[in-house]
Amino acid sequence: MPNATARVFVRLLPWTSPDGKPCFLAGDGTGYVSRIADRIEEEQLSSADDLIDEARQLLAARAWTPGELHLLAVELTATLADVRRVARSRGGRLASLATGEDGRGPMISP
Numbered sequence: 001m002p003n004a005t006a007r008v009f010v011r012l013l014p015w016t017s018p019d020g021k022p023c024f025l026a027g028d029g030t031g032y033v034s035r036i037a038d039r040i041e042e043e044q045l046s047s048a049d050d051l052i053d054e055a056r057q058l059l060a061a062r063a064w065t066p067g068e069l070h071l072l073a074v075e076l077t078a079t080l081a082d083v084r085r086v087a088r089s090r091g092g093r094l095a096s097l098a099t100g101e102d103g104r105g106p107m108i109s110p
Contacts, residue, residue, distance in 0.1 A: 009096050012089040014040045014082070029093070041089070044082040051079050 013023040014037055025033050055072055058064055064072075 009093060011037065012085065012092060013037050014044060014085055014089065037089075041086045044079075044086055048079045048083050051075055 007028065008026055009029055011025045011027075011029065011034065013025055013033075015023055017023055025037065027034060055076060058068060058072060
């Protein structure tokens, strides 16, 4: 029997549907799909760190070609979109955790 007191959260997932629409997960945040989403978010953030290092090296060399700059811009744009999606997902989860049952404000322990 499901736990009647468990809170259900809606989470923006770090991937989209085949037609590019956002995907959401309703649950308590502890299930299999949530763990996969956590792992993918971490991989996206790690890739962003790597790309930042690569961009700094390329720009510091001051010997880039227009093609290299274009590729860097494409990769940075895609990575920034991933990071923004992670931020929105995590921000939404923080907001739902900070809102009381009545929806009027933060939950404060007595």
